[in-house]
Amino acid sequence: MTSGKVFKTAALMKEVMARYNEAGKDAKRKSIPVAWVTAVFPVEIIYAAGLFPYYPENFGAVAAARKVADKLSSAAEARGYARDLCGYARCGIGDAYATEHPIGEILKPDLIFCCNTQCGSLPKWFEVAGRFYNVPYFLLDSPRVGIETDQLCKSYYVEQLHEMIAFIEKVTGNPFDYDRLSEVLALSNEACRLWNEILDTAALKPAPFGFFDASFHMAPIVTMRGTQEAVNYYRVLKEEIDERIEQGITAIPDERYKIYFDHIPCWPKLRWFSELFASRGALVAVSQYTHSWAYSFDLERPLESLAESYTHEFVNRCFDYRVQRKIDFMEKYGVDGFVLFSNRSCKPNAIGLYAKSKLIREKTGLPGVVFEADMSDLRFFSEAQVLAKLESFFEQLK
Amino acid sequence: MDITNLIEPFENALKNPATEVRQWKSEQRRRVVGFLMTDVPEELIHAAGFLPYGITGGDAEMEMAETHLQPWVCSYVRNSLSLALGRKLEFLDGLIIPHTCDTTRMLLDLWKHIRPFPYMEDYRLPRQIDRPSAGNYLIKELERIKYGLEQFAGEPIDPDTLKQSIILYNHNRGLLRRIVDIHAQDPTMISSRELYTLINGAMVMPRERVNELLIQIEESLDKSSNHEVNGKFLRLLLSGTLLEPFEILDLIDSCGGAVIGDDFQNGYRYIETDVLVRDDIIEALAGRQLKRIPSAAFDIKDRPRRKYLADLAEEKKAHGVIFLHQSFCEPENFDYYDNLQAMKSAGIPAIRLETQFGRSALGQMRTRIQAFMEMLGGGSQ
Numbered sequence: 001m002t003s004g005k006v007f008k009t010a011a012l013m014k015e016v017m018a019r020y021n022e023a024g025k026d027a028k029r030k031s032i033p034v035a036w037v038t039a040v041f042p043v044e045i046i047y048a049a050g051l052f053p054y055y056p057e058n059f060g061a062v063a064a065a066r067k068v069a070d071k072l073s074s075a076a077e078a079r080g081y082a083r084d085l086c087g088y089a090r091c092g093i094g095d096a097y098a099t100e101h102p103i104g105e106i107l108k109p110d111l112i113f114c115c116n117t118q119c120g121s122l123p124k125w126f127e128v129a130g131r132f133y134n135v136p137y138f139l140l141d142s143p144r145v146g147i148e149t150d151q152l153c154k155s156y157y158v159e160q161l162h163e164m165i166a167f168i169e170k171v172t173g174n175p176f177d178y179d180r181l182s183e184v185l186a187l188s189n190e191a192c193r194l195w196n197e198i199l200d201t202a203a204l205k206p207a208p209f210g211f212f213d214a215s216f217h218m219a220p221i222v223t224m225r226g227t228q229e230a231v232n233y234y235r236v237l238k239e240e241i242d243e244r245i246e247q248g249i250t251a252i253p254d255e256r257y258k259i260y261f262d263h264i265p266c267w268p269k270l271r272w273f274s275e276l277f278a279s280r281g282a283l284v285a286v287s288q289y290t291h292s293w294a295y296s297f298d299l300e301r302p303l304e305s306l307a308e309s310y311t312h313e314f315v316n317r318c319f320d321y322r323v324q325r326k327i328d329f330m331e332k333y334g335v336d337g338f339v340l341f342s343n344r345s346c347k348p349n350a351i352g353l354y355a356k357s358k359l360i361r362e363k364t365g366l367p368g369v370v371f372e373a374d375m376s377d378l379r380f381f382s383e384a385q386v387l388a389k390l391e392s393f394f395e396q397l398k
Numbered sequence: 399m400d401i402t403n404l405i406e407p408f409e410n411a412l413k414n415p416a417t418e419v420r421q422w423k424s425e426q427r428r429r430v431v432g433f434l435m436t437d438v439p440e441e442l443i444h445a446a447g448f449l450p451y452g453i454t455g456g457d458a459e460m461e462m463a464e465t466h467l468q469p470w471v472c473s474y475v476r477n478s479l480s481l482a483l484g485r486k487l488e489f490l491d492g493l494i495i496p497h498t499c500d501t502t503r504m505l506l507d508l509w510k511h512i513r514p515f516p517y518m519e520d521y522r523l524p525r526q527i528d529r530p531s532a533g534n535y536l537i538k539e540l541e542r543i544k545y546g547l548e549q550f551a552g553e554p555i556d557p558d559t560l561k562q563s564i565i566l567y568n569h570n571r572g573l574l575r576r577i578v579d580i581h582a583q584d585p586t587m588i589s590s591r592e593l594y595t596l597i598n599g600a601m602v603m604p605r606e607r608v609n610e611l612l613i614q615i616e617e618s619l620d621k622s623s624n625h626e627v628n629g630k631f632l633r634l635l636l637s638g639t640l641l642e643p644f645e646i647l648d649l650i651d652s653c654g655g656a657v658i659g660d661d662f663q664n665g666y667r668y669i670e671t672d673v674l675v676r677d678d679i680i681e682a683l684a685g686r687q688l689k690r691i692p693s694a695a696f697d698i699k700d701r702p703r704r705k706y707l708a709d710l711a712e713e714k715k716a717h718g719v720i721f722l723h724q725s726f727c728e729p730e731n732f733d734y735y736d737n738l739q740a741m742k743s744a745g746i747p748a749i750r751l752e753t754q755f756g757r758s759a760l761g762q763m764r765t766r767i768q769a770f771m772e773m774l775g776g777g778s779q
Contacts, residue, residue, distance in 0.1 A: 079735045080731075080734050080735050080738065080750070081731065081732070081734075081735060082726075082731045084470050084725075084726055084728075084731075085728055085731055085732065086728070089732075116525055119500050120499050120500040120503065120525070120728070120729065121500065121728060121732075123525065123697070124694075124728065124729055124732035124733075125732065127697045127732070128732055128735075128736065131736055137697075139525065139526040139697075141524055141525045141526045141531075141532070141535075143497070143522035143523075143524070143535075143539070144497065144503055144520065144522055152535070152538050152539065152542065153522075156524075156531060156534070156535035156538075159530075159531040159534065159535075160526075160529070160531045163529050163530075163531055318507050319504075319507030319508060319510070319511065320507070342468055344468065344470050347500035347501060347504065347728070348500050348503065348504055350468060351467070351468070351471065351500070351501060351504040351505070351508065352466075352504055352507060352508040352511075354465060354466055355466060355508055355511050355512060359511070372468070
């Protein structure tokens with residue numbers, strides 16, 4: 001049995017993302033409006049309208065992974081944006097003001113769309129960007145949802161989708177094409193289905209694929225769901241994973257434990273974490289984060305379906321729902337313990353994490369740990385402290 | 399007539415809120431519903447028969463919150479939760495938390511798990527308020543809050559009672575606004591510290607009693623006024639989410655200055671807008687919320703906050719602006735740079751002070767405010 005082999009598909013991923021980035025530049029050249037959007041946003045409407053969707057969060061994650069978040073952030077900090085603001089936002093605002101662009105310039109928006117399902121940092125960042133670039137800003141507002149389906153939140157969102165479509169029609173001068181939306185939704189469904197099949201292979205013992213692999217391969221599901229490219233990409237990845245299962249290639253050597261991890265990875269330390277867990281025979285198998293893109297839209301009622309999916313995403317749910325969902329994942333993947341990342345850049349995920357950790361321990365009897373860091377900024381990362389926490393966690397694994 | 403005696407009950411209520419509230423509870427045999435400042439429909443709470451109580455901070459052992467909140471959670475929330483953990487909010491029967499940021503959006507659930515009150519409710523404010531959908535949604539959200547209060551009260555809210563509550567609160571806001579005007583004309587009549595003591599005291603006292611006292615204060619001020627505008631003071635605009643600590647006001651007063659405008663949750667933003675008295679009461683309540691002056695929580699397209707501040711500074715002929723920002727208040731910090739640019743364009747000098755609820759470095763703040771006021775042409779008297 002072999003393990004840790006680099007995915008062949010990794011090279012394809014780089015190609016696909018390079019093509020996506022080139023398409024963004026091309027859109028600028030051809031005067032196709034570049035629309036900034038957020039990760040949990042009905043991008044299907046943007047694709048259907050023929051606009052080019054761009055993800056500043058992805059820019060933040062890339063800056064973080066390349067360990068330049070602090071450098072980019074400094075141009076924002078020099079203007080009074082505090083270090084404790086969301087790391088992605090500081091990278092984006094910093095890049096707007098910076099004279100040096102270590103990962104290339106952020107793609108300038110013609111329109112800015114934001115959905116606040118994920119957090120309140122995104123709308124504040126995008127408001128700032130709207131003023132900086134002097135372009136229209138449109139917020140899709142998603143009040144927090146409890147355990148049950150929330151009709152009020154849903155109907156509010158549907159009404160806003162109508163407002164958004166009218167806004168897009170006004171900008172483009174074209175009537176919105178609902179047939180095209182149907183096609184995009186079908187492609188989105190297919191990419192999500194493939195993506196979740198891929199994620200599910202982490203439940204196999206031993207598994208061919210884990211959370212750190214998912215973190216690497218997730219860019220197309222975030223940025224390109226609704227396109228044929230995303231579907232093609234995940235087909236190829238799925239085939240490779242199936243091959244690996246046949247050939248007995250595993251994600252880590254000697255998998256002895258499976259771990260649940262919340263939420264976003266600590267990007268600049270992705271390899272450090274992945275090697276540390278692997279060295280302890282622990283496969284990080286599942287996270288709510290990578291499972292965020294698990295939509296299944298009903299083509300018969302597209303707007304209602306979009307509203308349900310994008311407002312009822314776990315990150316917008318109440319404490320009890322989120323605890324239960326974590327436990328459901330832990331059971332489904334048969335984990336031996338859980339690691340919760342108290343990410344200072346992501347307040348909706350971090351606030352309440354100590355209480356959640358305690359509750360999950362009580363309910364499942366599993367060992368768990370909470371560690372403090374930032375998803376992008378290494379100035380908030382103490383290797384010694386994180387390591388000490390994780391070491392004591394590893395000792396509790398049976 | 400000296401108004402000190404009339405302001406004293408407000409001071410006492412802020413210093414020892416529990417004493418006054420407990421007395422009210424035992425006299426009235428009614429319950430108290432608290433709220434975090436200040437985007438909540440107090441009129442609904444009042445009409446349901448409860449005493450609305452604003453959590454304005456207090457002497458809390460902030461360390462108590464450490465096991466529940468990360469160190470980067472803002473100090474107002476740490477202070478409020480610590481008060482609950484230290485059993486200093488035991489007189490509350492309920493709590494409503496308005497969603498104005500990520501922290502308030504996540505807080506109620508956590509609070510429920512560690513120190514529950516019998517009635518607890520999230521008030522899920524719309525975060526865009528420019529489009530028709532915002533109003534439509536807010537009306538339904540207010541109806542949901544109303545229904546929850548009725549369930550807790552055990553009886554429906556009578557429409558006439560609600561109308562009376564609205565009239566009571568409008569009266570209160572009107573009285574406070576009148577006192578704000580008197581202060582801005584001549585701060586020797588009523589100081590900045592006294593003014594904001596009245597506004598904040600109102601949040602923790604029965605509103606009927608507040609209005610009785612305010613009527614007396616206003617009459618007394620009217621009698622002693624020489625009706626001339628006093629131009630001999632430095633006119634300062636303050637901006638931020640929460641006005642705290644009040645020692646800043648003492649300092650401004652003692653340096654020959656006065657606060658002539660602000661956009662705080664516990665300042666002018668609390669009293670600026672009234673509820674229209676009409677039959678569709680819930681719509682009227684929603685209308686008030688949507689018309690409130692801009693804050694970091696709500697970007698208003700045709701009334702952006704930086705423009706509001708610049709216009710206010712011009713209208714009130716402000717000499718300078720003090721941005722008073724709580725550490726770790728993310729929405730406020732995102733607004734700061736553009737607000738500052740608006741002040742620069744308007745030619746109004748500004749400084750930014752960082753505060754920690756109940757824990758600010760007062761000495762340092764004093765030095766900076768004094769230097770700023772000297773620069774503006776004032777100074778210690």
